[in-house]
Amino acid sequence: MGTDELNIFEEEFWKINQVLEKLLRETNARTVLLIDRAGQLITSVGDTSTLDVPSFATLSAADFAATAQLALLIGENAFSTLFHQGENQSIYISIVAEKLILAIVFDKRTTLGLVRIKANQVSKELDGIFKTIFTRIKGSYQKTIDSDFLSEAESELDNLFK
Amino acid sequence: MSLINYASKEINCKIVYYGPGLGGKTTNIKYIYSKITPEQRGKLVSLDTELDRTLFFDFLPVDLGTVKGFKVRFHLYTVPGQVYYNASRKLILKGVDGIIFVADSQIERFEDNIESMENLIENLKEYNLSLDKIPFVIQYNKRDLPNIAPIEELEKALNILKVPSFEAVATEGIGVFETLKAVAKLVLRNLGK
Numbered sequence A: 001m002g003t004d005e006l007n008i009f010e011e012e013f014w015k016i017n018q019v020l021e022k023l024l025r026e027t028n029a030r031t032v033l034l035i036d037r038a039g040q041l042i043t044s045v046g047d048t049s050t051l052d053v054p055s056f057a058t059l060s061a062a063d064f065a066a067t068a069q070l071a072l073l074i075g076e077n078a079f080s081t082l083f084h085q086g087e088n089q090s091i092y093i094s095i096v097a098e099k100l101i102l103a104i105v106f107d108k109r110t111t112l113g114l115v116r117i118k119a120n121q122v123s124k125e126l127d128g129i130f131k132t133i134f135t136r137i138k139g140s141y142q143k144t145i146d147s148d149f150l151s152e153a154e155s156e157l158d159n160l161f162k
Numbered sequence B: 001m002s003l004i005n006y007a008s009k010e011i012n013c014k015i016v017y018y019g020p021g022l023g024g025k026t027t028n029i030k031y032i033y034s035k036i037t038p039e040q041r042g043k044l045v046s047l048d049t050e051l052d053r054t055l056f057f058d059f060l061p062v063d064l065g066t067v068k069g070f071k072v073r074f075h076l077y078t079v080p081g082q083v084y085y086n087a088s089r090k091l092i093l094k095g096v097d098g099i100i101f102v103a104d105s106q107i108e109r110f111e112d113n114i115e116s117m118e119n120l121i122e123n124l125k126e127y128n129l130s131l132d133k134i135p136f137v138i139q140y141n142k143r144d145l146p147n148i149a150p151i152e153e154l155e156k157a158l159n160i161l162k163v164p165s166f167e168a169v170a171t172e173g174i175g176v177f178e179t180l181k182a183v184a185k186l187v188l189r190n191l192g193k
C-alpha cells in the first residue's frame, strides 16, 4: 500500500529505551523524546508528568519540518539541529536515523554543549537499531492486524462515535 | 505513517482533513473534540491567526480504546485552506494514513473545491502517494445553506474515484462522525497490508 508503516518490536523497543535512558543520565536532561516524522511519539524517557506529550510530539515534528523548508529557501539542504532557549528550560531537536526526531528538554542542571555532544553520540547507536527496523520486510512477522482485530476495532469505532 | 509498537502495544495513525479555506475542516474537529469524553481525547492544538483562521494546522489525538491488547489512537489534523499556505499543507501530509476532503457545498465555492482537490493530488505526488492508494473519503459540508450545488454535480466534479462520500452540516455535527468513521475503518483495514 501507499502509506508507510513503522513496526517496532519488543526487543528493539527496549534497546531504544536503553539508549535514551543513557542519554538522559549522561546529559542530566529532564526529558528525552523520540518522534516519527508524522509527529507520533515512539517513546520517551525522563519526566513527562507536566508535559502534554502528544502535543509536544506533533509540534516538534511540525517545527522541524517547517525549519527544513526554511533551509531550502536559503539554499541549505537542511538544518541538522534546532535549539530553542527559554529562561528556565530549553529544547534541543535533531534528526536521527535519517527521519526520526530526537527532542531533548533540559534545564540549568546541564549545558547545550553537553547535550549536543551526547546527542551526537547516541544518534549513531539509534541509526544502527533503526536500520534493522526500516529494512525489515513487511509481512515477515506474525500479524496482529487480522480479521478479528478489524472487527473488534470497528465495533469500538461504532461505540466511540455514536 | 502508521506506527505499530509491539512493546508498548500502541497503534497510531494520522488522518488529515483537506479542502478549501472556510469549508468547515476546523469545525469538524472542534465538534469531535466537544462530543467525546476527555479520557478518549487529548488536547486540541490550533495554530491559527488572530482572525481564527488556521495558519498551520489543528491537531487532535483521539483514542479508540484497546483492541486485542493494543491501544489504538488516531491523530487528526486539518490543513489551512487558503491558496497561499501551500507549503504548510504539504508538510502536514507527511506520513498521512488517511484523508478526508471537506468540500464546501455552496455554488460560489464550486471552483475552489476543484482547485483544492487538484492541489491535494499535486501535493501527494511529493510523497509518492495518490488518492487511489490511500484511504480517502469526501464530505460535502454546509448542506444547510440555501445556495448549494446538487450532490450529483459535486460528485461528478470531485468524486472521480467513487470513494465513500457524506453530506454534512458540521456546525450541527451532522455527518461529522460518519465521515471520520468511514476513513478510520479504511485506515485500519490498510494496516499490516
Ligand SMILES: Nc1nc2c(ncn2[C@@H]2O[C@H](COP(=O)(O)OP(=O)(O)O)[C@@H](O)[C@H]2O)c(=O)[nH]1
Pocket: B019, B020, B021, B022, B023, B024, B025, B026, B027, B028, B054, B078, B081, B141, B142, B143, B144, B145, B168, B169, B170, B171, B172
Ligand atoms: N452554515 C454552515 N456553516 C458552516 C458549516 N460548517 C462550517 N461552517 C462555518 O464556516 C466557517 C469556516 O469554518 P472552518 O471550520 O473554520 O473552515 P476551515 O477553513 O475549513 O477550517 C465558520 O464560520 C463555520 O462556522 C456548516 O455545515 N453550515
Ligand SMILES: [Mg+2]
Pocket: B025, B026, B027, B053, B054, B078, B079, B080, B081
Ligand atoms: Mg481551519
